[in-house]
Amino acid sequence: MKESRPAPVITIDGPTASGKGTIANKVADYLEWAVLDSGALYRLTALGVLRSACNADDVAAVAKVARELDVVFRGASILFEGEDVASAIREENIGNLASRIAAHLPVREALLQRQRDFRRPPGLVADGRDMGTVVFPDAPLKIFLVADVAARAERRHKQLKEKGFSVNLTDLLEDMRARDERDRNRENAPLKPAADAITIDSSALSIDQTVKQVLDLWSNKVSQGE
Secondary structure (H helix, E strand, C coil): CCCCCCCCEEEEECCCCCCHHHHHHHHHHHHCCEEEEHHHHHHHHHHHHHHHCCCCCCHHHHHHHHHCCCEEEECCEEEECCEECCCHHHCHHHHHHHHHHCCCHHHHHHHHHHHHCCCCCCCEEEEECCHHHHHCCCCCEEEEEECCHHHHHHHHHHHHHHCCCCCCHHHHHHHHHHHHHHHHHCCCCCCCCCCCCEEEECCCCCHHHHHHHHHHHHHHHHHCCC
8 A cells, every 4th residue: 555645845944034924825825735834833932921921031931831822823813812913923022032932942842743733735835944954854845035134124124014013124124133143043943944955045036036936946846756
C-alpha cells in the first residue's frame, strides 16, 4: 500500500514588515490553500500576557499562556476568548513584546504543534521566522523574503496609518532595527534562511511581482515532480 504524502507546504520566512503576510495570503488564495500567520500566535501570546498581568520575564508562565490560548481563526477575524483582536495584535507594543517572548524555547515549543496542525490538504502557505528551518523543515518550497529596512519601515508606517494608528517613522525604523537584531541573534530558532531556501528581495518589487515569483517557483517544483 502506497504511503500517503503529507500536504505540501510553501514556507515564507523573513524579517518584520518584509511583506510575508501579504504574499502568503495572495499565494494561498491563488492555490486555494490554507494559510498560517505564525506571527499572529506569538502576538496573541503577547496579548494574553498583557491581559493576564503575567510577568513577561517569567518564561514558564508565558509558555503556559501560549499553551492555553483560546483562539479561533475565522477568515480575516482572529477570535481571542471570543473577541475579534485582528487589529489589536498589530499594535507595535504587541509586536515588540511578541519578539521578546519568541526568543524563549519553552514558548516556541508550546506553539510548535499548534502551528503544525495547520498542515492539511490540499496545502498550506506558512509565514513567519522559522517556518522553513524548524516548523516545516520538509517543505518542498522555502522562500526567504527580504527588503531594505528603510523600505520595510515605510511600508509598516503606511500600513499603521491606514489603520488609524499614530506612529513616528523614525521611531518605527529604530524599533525595526532593534527587532531585526533580536530576531537574528536569539539562541532559539534565530531568523535565518533555511539551507535550501530561495531568497527574494522585494525592496523594488510590487506585491504582484513578488507573488508571481513565488508561484513560478512552485510551478517549477510541481512540473519537476518534487
